[in-house]
Amino acid sequence: MAERGFRKQSTTAVSDSGLRAALDHFTGAFVRMRESAQDELPNWEEMRRCAHRIKAHTMTRLDDYLLQLESKLEAAGGQVLWARTAEEASAVIVDIAGRHGCKRAVKSKSMTSEEVHLNEALQRAGVTPVETDLGEYVAQLAQERPSHILAPIIHKTRQDVGRLLAEKLKIPYTEEVEEMTRIARSTLRRDFFSADLGISGANFAVAETGTLVIVENEGNARLSTSLPRVHVVLMGIEKLLPRFADLGLFLPLLTRAATGQKMSSYVSLITGPRQQDDGPDHLYVVLLDNGRSQMLADPLMRQALYCIRCSACINICPVYKRTGGHSYDSVYPGPIGSVISPFLMGRDSHSELPFASTLCGACAEVCPMRIPLPEQLLSLRRQAADRGRSNPHLGRALRMWSFLQRHPRLRGLVLAMARTVQRLPGSSALFSRLPLLGEWSSFRSLPSLSRPGAKR
Amino acid sequence: MRIALFPTCLVSHFRPRVADCAEAVLRRLGHQVTRMGEGSCCGQPAHSAGSPAEAGQVGRLWLGNDLNDADYVVIPSGSCTAMLRHHLQHYLAPQEQQRLDELRPRIYEFSEFLVDVLEVEDVGASRRGRGAYHASCHLLRDLGVRSAPLKLLQRVKGLELTPLEKYDECCGFGGVFSVLYPEVSEAMAADKIRNLQASRADMLILSDAGCLLQIEGALRKAHSKRPSVLHLAEVLAGRSEEAHG
Numbered sequence: 001m002a003e004r005g006f007r008k009q010s011t012t013a014v015s016d017s018g019l020r021a022a023l024d025h026f027t028g029a030f031v032r033m034r035e036s037a038q039d040e041l042p043n044w045e046e047m048r049r050c051a052h053r054i055k056a057h058t059m060t061r062l063d064d065y066l067l068q069l070e071s072k073l074e075a076a077g078g079q080v081l082w083a084r085t086a087e088e089a090s091a092v093i094v095d096i097a098g099r100h101g102c103k104r105a106v107k108s109k110s111m112t113s114e115e116v117h118l119n120e121a122l123q124r125a126g127v128t129p130v131e132t133d134l135g136e137y138v139a140q141l142a143q144e145r146p147s148h149i150l151a152p153i154i155h156k157t158r159q160d161v162g163r164l165l166a167e168k169l170k171i172p173y174t175e176e177v178e179e180m181t182r183i184a185r186s187t188l189r190r191d192f193f194s195a196d197l198g199i200s201g202a203n204f205a206v207a208e209t210g211t212l213v214i215v216e217n218e219g220n221a222r223l224s225t226s227l228p229r230v231h232v233v234l235m236g237i238e239k240l241l242p243r244f245a246d247l248g249l250f251l252p253l254l255t256r257a258a259t260g261q262k263m264s265s266y267v268s269l270i271t272g273p274r275q276q277d278d279g280p281d282h283l284y285v286v287l288l289d290n291g292r293s294q295m296l297a298d299p300l301m302r303q304a305l306y307c308i309r310c311s312a313c314i315n316i317c318p319v320y321k322r323t324g325g326h327s328y329d330s331v332y333p334g335p336i337g338s339v340i341s342p343f344l345m346g347r348d349s350h351s352e353l354p355f356a357s358t359l360c361g362a363c364a365e366v367c368p369m370r371i372p373l374p375e376q377l378l379s380l381r382r383q384a385a386d387r388g389r390s391n392p393h394l395g396r397a398l399r400m401w402s403f404l405q406r407h408p409r410l411r412g413l414v415l416a417m418a419r420t421v422q423r424l425p426g427s428s429a430l431f432s433r434l435p436l437l438g439e440w441s442s443f444r445s446l447p448s449l450s451r452p453g454a455k456r
Numbered sequence: 457m458r459i460a461l462f463p464t465c466l467v468s469h470f471r472p473r474v475a476d477c478a479e480a481v482l483r484r485l486g487h488q489v490t491r492m493g494e495g496s497c498c499g500q501p502a503h504s505a506g507s508p509a510e511a512g513q514v515g516r517l518w519l520g521n522d523l524n525d526a527d528y529v530v531i532p533s534g535s536c537t538a539m540l541r542h543h544l545q546h547y548l549a550p551q552e553q554q555r556l557d558e559l560r561p562r563i564y565e566f567s568e569f570l571v572d573v574l575e576v577e578d579v580g581a582s583r584r585g586r587g588a589y590h591a592s593c594h595l596l597r598d599l600g601v602r603s604a605p606l607k608l609l610q611r612v613k614g615l616e617l618t619p620l621e622k623y624d625e626c627c628g629f630g631g632v633f634s635v636l637y638p639e640v641s642e643a644m645a646a647d648k649i650r651n652l653q654a655s656r657a658d659m660l661i662l663s664d665a666g667c668l669l670q671i672e673g674a675l676r677k678a679h680s681k682r683p684s685v686l687h688l689a690e691v692l693a694g695r696s697e698e699a700h701g
Contacts, residue, residue: 006637007636007637007639010637010639010640011639011640014639014640014642014643015639020643318625318626318628318644319637319640319644322640322643322644322647323640354506355506355632355633355636355637356633356636356637356640357630357633358593358626358628358629358630358631358633358641358644359504359593359630359631359633360593360597360625360626360630361593361594361596361597361598362593362597362625362626364597365597378503378504378506380506381504381505381506382506382507382508383506384506385505385506385507390505390506391636394505394632394635394636395505395507398501398502398505398507398510399510401497401501401502401510401514402502402509402510402513402514405496405497405513405514405517406513406514406517408495411495415469436635439634439635439636439638440634440635440638440673441677442638442639442642443638443641443642443645443673443674443677444634444645444669444670444673444674444676444677445673445676445677446673447470447471447669447672447673448470449469449470450468450469450470450471450472452463452468452469452472452494452495453468453491453494453495454472
């Protein structure tokens with residue numbers, strides 16, 4: 001496994017009591033908000049099943065719907081560009097910026113742009129990107145990656161944020177959230193008015209009408225997509241919905257599962273660039289594959305493309321809750337991240353993530369899209385093991401265990417020896433130096449071996 | 457009714473009393489009980505490690521166990537029951553499926569069998585003390601058994617059930633996870649133990665040997681003698697006389 005690896009990073013994370021407390025507090029709050037919002041709706045289960053079917057249908061005809069989206073968008077005056085890889089997506093957007101002479105970009109929150117490392121590409125091309133979502137803004141100031149797909153700085157306390165703002169903006173220290181928000185708001189206001197490029201993602205794209213849908217609470221996405229003269233939308237090809245009417249189901253499903261809101265503060269429906277008074281002169285939509293069509297080809301993995309990025313699985317995950325997002329070394333952490341990162345962020349570099357789960361099943365239970373996350377994790381474990389990328393000690397232990405299961409007399413002998421050794425003084429010191437047994441004994445006592453079937 | 461009790465490998469090797477207790481409870485209810493596959497395994501570890509070859513080899517062996525004409529297979533583990541009910545089929549050759557298909561509808565987890573098949577909630581158990589219940593993940597979410605263990609525990613004379621904060625959150629065992637990521641596993645066990653201690657229970661009751669080894673192992677390594685960690689079957693087998701008083 002990789003040097004960095006989940007084990008190393010999570011080990012540091014779990015020993016950080018401040019981080020643990022912040023994660024516990026905020027994920028717990030998200031879980032409670034989701035639970036009460038979904039309990040309000042007696043037909044929540046029916047909504048989940050229905051949404052799952054709509055996405056299943058969409059994925060089987062994704063090529064048709066994408067072409068329909070393209071023609072509707074172009075009819076509305078937008079332009080569609082296709083990107084096979086992360087590098088292509090960044091290059092396409094840098095090219096658009098160059099063509100229009102854009103130098104200052106305001107960005108609303110987009111995990112897809114994190115996925116393709118867009119900010120770095122823009123900077124290299126001399127375009128300054130400013131993150132305008134409050135959490136992303138702070139993450140950018142701290143030169144950190146978001147650690148949660150919805151709450152990018154879930155790992156920070158407000159004191160952390162206060163110190164950061166004081167240092168970076170050269171202002172007096174405050175830890176009052178309202179005051180910090182006011183300060184960020186006034187600096188960002190200047191960025192909105194001076195920007196010549198707006199970059200956003202999209203939560204949904206409606207094939208029927210060519211409408212791009214952005215869900216947010218801060219109003220920064222609306223400003224980013226309407227003030228600058230050029231607007232670029234970067235979205236994965238899985239964001240499609242066939243009909244406009246599907247939003248009636250998907251919007252409440254998303255906001256209730258994400259933040260427990262009946263509806264977010266802002267929902268922007270964008271169909272084409274400026275018609276008369278407001279809006280950008282140019283609208284570009286970059287449709288990104290970057291591993292998604294590989295997922296599409298596999299009926300089990302395809303279901304991860306149904307994800308609406310609500311983060312319900314992340315908030316409920318007992319592993320994420322203790323390790324935080326940075327341990328995953330991916331833009332997408334938690335259960336859904338462990339499933340999609342190997343496809344989107346690199347097969348070999350992220351092959352360990354599917355093992356970083358207890359398979360407790362809490363994620364699948366809460367997923368509004370009913371994505372079978374544990375089954376997908378298991379399938380990815382098999383794929384990683386096939387390619388020789390699982391823990392070598394584990395592979396050897398399993399082969400030995402299977403051999404002993406098939407040879408019961410030898411098994412009896414081995415177990416008898418193990419029982420004898422276990423009774424010797426100092427045996428626990430010996431066991432704690434062995435692979436796997438050592439890991440077990442790190443904080444758990446080894447239970448004493450019994451003789452199966454012995455009369456007691 | 458004739459019941460074949462599959463102890464599971466963890467119980468056979470580390471906590472045989474769980475199988476003895478499950479057997480005692482079933483006998484007390486008037487059923488014939490035989491053991492099947494003592495010391496053998498259902499293949500779950502290989503399944504969860506992503507090793508289909510070993511999962512198939514071991515699962516196939518399990519299927520070859522003699523049932524002694526039993527009507528049902530009863531297992532004191534939600535995790536192993538889920539393996540046999542939902543997952544083993546993926547590791548077998550087509551000609552081996554028939555045996556599994558024939559068996560599958562007759563395989564039950566212990567508490568599920570008592571409440572749903574035998575329709576018994578009061579098994580005549582008594583045990584004095586304050587117990588907290590931890591819901592094991594696979595029993596709860598793979599099998600969807602939420603209330604059966606609680607229904608059984610509520611009828612145990614002398615037992616006072618006390619709520620456990622986050623009773624349905626994973627204890628951090630997770631099979632191979634427990635040895636691949638011991639640091640995170642430890643953090644999860646520590647939180648479980650903290651909630652357990654806050655509940656002021658003197659026993660933690662659960663239904664899977666994996667969780668039992670995890671939580672008990674962590675408590676003992678820290679030299680905590682209390683609370684005790686018990687499998688549901690161990691509580692249901694209890695007939696302490698003083699509890700009747």
